[in-house]
Amino acid sequence: MTIQRPRGTRDFLPEETMKRGRARKAMQDVLERWGYQEVSTPTFEHLELFTKKSGASVMEEIYSFPDKGGRDLALRPELTAPVMRMYVSELQNSPKPQRLCYFGNCFRYERPQKGRFREFWQLGAELIGGAKPDSEAEAIALSDQMLKSVGVTCDIHVGYLGLIRSMLGKIDAQHRPQVMRMIDKKEHEALEAFLQEIGQSHLGLQELINLKGKKALDKAIDIAKVLGQVKEPSDILDSNVPSESMQAGRSSARQGRSVDAELRMDEFQETVNLLEAYGVDFKIDFEIVRGLEYYSGTVFEIYAEGLGAQRQICGGGTYELASLFGGKETSSTGFGLGFDRIMEIVQIEEKQTSPVFLVYTPDVKVEAIRIAKTLRRMDPKVPVILDVMGRSLTAQLKAAASAGAGFAIIIGRDELDAGSLTLRDMKEGTQESFTLADIEDRLKMTFLDS
């Protein structure tokens, strides 16, 4: 019996691996053009890093284990926390802002389905320590460019927690998580009923989240004016919302520590202006709240079609995590792209360099190896393949043909005695004698064109 892959994991065959590599490179080229530098962090971390960030409830979906020394470790379920941990311990004294990006596998113990696996890849960026509107616009525009670079058309929704959290400040702390959850889950009727029940339906929350785009922004500005007049500083969200207020028995990541979010409508308006300057096509949508307590400013999500139930391919926003990991308070903006979901809908041309086969008779094997060595130093690079099965010339040519070789170089005693080699064009079925140097030149010309 053969051994199976663990549930929710995948093997990537050469073709798929090549496709993933190209898509990754296309998006990383964009990151590079925007000045983001790649970092990488360990595959496993102390469990505490993730529970601290996202609450104890993530334990249900985390691959955690004690090591032989009794430490509680976890396979990383995401990459923002590790990157911020690294920032706090190694990069706090480096010039601001820090533009970091990453690509790595992550692990979650979840039920696999379309676009969801237990081992998956995230590609993301963090812009640490910049001014909010500028950073937010840059992050959103950057993710837009990255997706465009692989031919993915998508739908960008941008929300603002500064406003939502300030509005929630008018509601009893114990009710806030539930309201957030209902906004996030788009449970409109339940939200309306609940706000009625607690006597807060006058806030305008329902009207706000039902509006999209420019109208939503106008409404938001109106609300902010009213809120601004009556706001008391101490009335902003306090950071000790009791998690008992969560629905009993419910599993959710929304139980982490909350952070302050100031009502700075002017900042959000600036973000919107800058996004327009970047030429990003987006939709203002205050229903985007990303549930989590550490988000503090603009938040955004990007959706794509053709992905079944898992439509979201990117999520991000402005957050405060540095202080949570023991660093100085530093607000950052970041986003993560679901690489596997993007791979499902990517539009990139797949061209493969067709290899060159060295076809030789057994008596000149040593010379064939030397020739292979020369050709492998050539630029542009081209796969050079030597038979290792002791096959006949016929069989070698057959193998070359079925591997899609562009050229075969035939090497035998006759050729070597004449000081030349036979270059066979596999597509045309023609062949000619050349010196090795001439063959190199011809191959260079051919592969430069393609």
Next chain:
RNA sequence: GCCGGGAUAGGGUAGUGGUUAUCCUGAGGGACUGUGGAUCCCUCGAGCUGGGUUCGAAUCCCGGUCCCGGCCCCA
């Protein structure tokens, strides 16, 4: 964790409670000891797993594993 559908050579498949389990493709070799993907020949290669029913199970039943889709959740 829940619901539904699946699992037969490396890939794709057919079929039946009863001899050597279809077919296509693939892979290796040969016809073709120095020239191609055709053709022909040979070879390799399979009923997820554990139990039950039965004279006999790949087929029927139950559990498990994995896959696909949906729910839940999605840092």
